Amino acid sequence: MKAVIILPTYNEKENVHKLIPLLEEVVFPKVENHEMAILVADDNSPDGTADEIREFMKKWKNIDISQGPKHGLGAAYIRGMSYAIEHMGADVVFEMDADGQHDPMKIPDFMKKIDEGADMVIGTRYSGGGSIPANWPPQRKAFSIVANIFVRTVFTKFSIHDWTGGYRALKKEVFLKEKKELSNFKGYIFQISFLHKAIRDGFTIAEVPFHFSDRKLGSSKIAPVGYIIEVVKFVILTRIKELLLGSFGKYLVVGGFGFLLNAIILKIGVEFFNLTPTVANLAGAAVAIFSNYNFNNIWTFRHHKITSPKQYFIKLLHFYLTSAFGVIFIQTGTIFLGDILFGKEGYFLYFLIGTGLLLIWNFTIYNKFIWKKKSTQ
Numbered sequence: 001m002k003a004v005i006i007l008p009t010y011n012e013k014e015n016v017h018k019l020i021p022l023l024e025e026v027v028f029p030k031v032e033n034h035e036m037a038i039l040v041a042d043d044n045s046p047d048g049t050a051d052e053i054r055e056f057m058k059k060w061k062n063i064d065i066s067q068g069p070k071h072g073l074g075a076a077y078i079r080g081m082s083y084a085i086e087h088m089g090a091d092v093v094f095e096m097d098a099d100g101q102h103d104p105m106k107i108p109d110f111m112k113k114i115d116e117g118a119d120m121v122i123g124t125r126y127s128g129g130g131s132i133p134a135n136w137p138p139q140r141k142a143f144s145i146v147a148n149i150f151v152r153t154v155f156t157k158f159s160i161h162d163w164t165g166g167y168r169a170l171k172k173e174v175f176l177k178e179k180k181e182l183s184n185f186k187g188y189i190f191q192i193s194f195l196h197k198a199i200r201d202g203f204t205i206a207e208v209p210f211h212f213s214d215r216k217l218g219s220s221k222i223a224p225v226g227y228i229i230e231v232v233k234f235v236i237l238t239r240i241k242e243l244l245l246g247s248f249g250k251y252l253v254v255g256g257f258g259f260l261l262n263a264i265i266l267k268i269g270v271e272f273f274n275l276t277p278t279v280a281n282l283a284g285a286a287v288a289i290f291s292n293y294n295f296n297n298i299w300t301f302r303h304h305k306i307t308s309p310k311q312y313f314i315k316l317l318h319f320y321l322t323s324a325f326g327v328i329f330i331q332t333g334t335i336f337l338g339d340i341l342f343g344k345e346g347y348f349l350y351f352l353i354g355t356g357l358l359l360i361w362n363f364t365i366y367n368k369f370i371w372k373k374k375s376t377q
């Protein structure tokens with residue numbers, strides 16, 4: 001395979017001067033069985049980074065440069081990856097800071113993970129011995145640590161420890177698949193969104209721990225603290241969109257329809273058939289649960305559809321039981337607790353909180369037990 005290390009640069013003349021010989025003379029000879037090359041994605045740096053690279057290109061034939069206007073890190077990577085694949089024949093592309101903060105000696109470890117079958121390898125500072133500079137100011141440390149915990153939690157993807165780092169390797173298939181959807185996001189958001197899409201599309205992800213050293217030469221282009229609000233906004237909006245457009249949105253539509261059925265039957269039962277509200281509501285709930293079960297089966301969770309008649313009845317029974325449990329213990333229980341702890345006045349708020357918890361409970365149970373992958377066969 002051919003792997004191209006993409007170094008995005010904006011005024012990194014002094015840094016590439018040190019990094020490129022290190023890659024060529026020390027690191028590349030350590031990578032067995034793969035052809036290694038370098039692409040510098042330079043945004044017309046005024047400090048003459050490109051001239052430095054052109055000098056190196058005379059000495060080493062596996063170096064190339066792609067220049068363009070400065071539209072941010074994401075744009076530089078999109079341009080660089082396209083170039084590496086189309087003009088250099090790359091099978092694998094690396095993202096690597098040009099300022100030496102990404103320990104180049106880890107490159108063989110990334111390639112090993114690719115050899116073992118990973119589609120995308122993430123350099124991690126937050127697991128397995130990886131670390132961030134001890135001398136970073138407290139607010140930068142806090143930003144980096146909290147941002148990563150935040151992203152992992154909101155995306156409920158705890159197996160990936162470093163979402164914002166920029167030391168990565170990926171097969172060209174990953175880039176080609178996601179290219180259309182990759183926007184010119186600024187620094188950290190580009191990294192988060194790229195990884196999020198790769199996971200969504202089922203690519204295999206692996207991690208390589210590394211120590212992120214402090215920048216020694218040149219100046220920083222990314223202002224971490226300035227990104228806080230943008231990162232939070234991006235991650236939350238992405239998650240909400242994903243949930244609403246995905247099975248959770250369908251589940252809400254199905255549940256909303258069930259709720260309407262329940263309400264109509266309750267009203268007809270009481271007003272036209274003279275039933276007591278309790279009995280009429282039980283009938284309405286029973287019909288609504290039946291409707292929910294079937295619509296969820298053929299629509300929300302259609303990828304894990306229950307087809308065998310025996311399974312259909314067993315799961316229907318489970319569905320009734322878990323739905324009843326949720327209504328009695330979670331929804332009604334929340335109202336009960338609210339009433340005892342804070343008084344009756346807030347009953348409607350407790351109802352709303354209880355219903356919210358109920359929705360999450362049901363969705364989790366349906367995913368994990370009713371329509372879980374293997375049990376449906």
Ligand SMILES: Nc1nc2c(ncn2[C@@H]2O[C@H](COP(=O)(O)OP(=O)(O)OP(=O)(O)O)[C@@H](O)[C@H]2O)c(=O)[nH]1
Pocket residue numbers: 007008009010011012041042043070071072073076096097098099101214215219220221222
């Ligand atoms: N081509 C290009 N490269 C960029 C741009 N912004 C940042 N870079 C490069 O991306 C890499 C990471 O940027 P840095 O400024 O080092 O960000 P950082 O590592 O979070 O910050 P420091 O720890 O202060 O170095 C460096 O190689 C930069 O030169 C850009 O707009 N265009």
Ligand SMILES: [Mg+2]
Pocket residue numbers: 097099101215
């Ligand atoms: Mg840096």
